[in-house]
Amino acid sequence: MPEGPDVEIEGGSGGGQPTLRRCDNPWKPNAQHGQSEVYRRMLGILNRVTQQSLGIFLEQARELPLSDPTHLPHILSLLLEKSQDEPMFAPIYARLCRDLTASAGIQRDLTSACEAHFMENYQQLLHYSNAFEGPISAQLIHEEILARKRFIGHLKFMSELNKVGVVPNNQVAAMAETLLAHGDDRSFEGLCRLLSFTGLSLSRTHEELVDRSCQYLETCLVNGSLNPRLRFLTQDTLDLRANGWRPREGNRGHPPLGRNVRG
Numbered sequence: 001m002p003e004g005p006d007v008e009i010e011g012g013s014g015g016g017q018p019t020l021r022r023c024d025n026p027w028k029p030n031a032q033h034g035q036s037e038v039y040r041r042m043l044g045i046l047n048r049v050t051q052q053s054l055g056i057f058l059e060q061a062r063e064l065p066l067s068d069p070t071h072l073p074h075i076l077s078l079l080l081e082k083s084q085d086e087p088m089f090a091p092i093y094a095r096l097c098r099d100l101t102a103s104a105g106i107q108r109d110l111t112s113a114c115e116a117h118f119m120e121n122y123q124q125l126l127h128y129s130n131a132f133e134g135p136i137s138a139q140l141i142h143e144e145i146l147a148r149k150r151f152i153g154h155l156k157f158m159s160e161l162n163k164v165g166v167v168p169n170n171q172v173a174a175m176a177e178t179l180l181a182h183g184d185d186r187s188f189e190g191l192c193r194l195l196s197f198t199g200l201s202l203s204r205t206h207e208e209l210v211d212r213s214c215q216y217l218e219t220c221l222v223n224g225s226l227n228p229r230l231r232f233l234t235q236d237t238l239d240l241r242a243n244g245w246r247p248r249e250g251n252r253g254h255p256p257l258g259r260n261v262r263g
Helices: 037-048 054-062 072-085 087-104 107-131 138-163 169-180 185-205 207-222 228-242
Strands: none
Touching: 037 054, 037 072, 037 087, 054 087, 072 087, 072 107, 072 138, 087 107, 087 138, 107 138, 107 169, 107 185, 138 169, 138 185, 169 185, 169 207, 185 207, 185 228, 207 228
């Protein structure tokens, strides 16, 4: 939600700047609720931070009591929700988290929240495997597509946290094992996405897992059990591995460099 103009509360600076009279019983934010002042300030930072302004907003975020147990769960939930809904900004959010975990000492809390968020999103996604066995409506299809996009967005954010050293390879490997253990299409897509995001890093420490995962992808590709969308996704993942997990020239994604404007 866009913020309103700054209004001086007391002792206006002149020049026609409006001054509000402080009431006798002003509203105070409820720190126990997610919409606390700390929460809203952090939301404002995430809504405006860009590659160029990262340093400025990092200083503002460091001023917040992020390690306070009253605020920390809400802040972590906000970070995870924003990152999965806006995966194009995941690299920026990950760099912000890296510096905040170092200054506020919340890395363990963040990695635990990421693990819980992964399982929560994954269980929600698996729910649609059963839901689609009954009557299918346009609303159900829409909800499933959104859940799948949010899950992939979370995988992207986890991969960016892994790149900056916040999430260890063991945690990413555990996610891959979880996805590999299920034979449904949604888990299969998640495995392809996770490998495309973290294959280079995982291959350095969990080569056996990467080999096993790619053999599974190849088997599914050969036996013709995949729908066309998953078939193309699988081939892209295997081609990426054949190229050392590096995108081929002309197929590289670039993070947004412009101002992050979100209403």
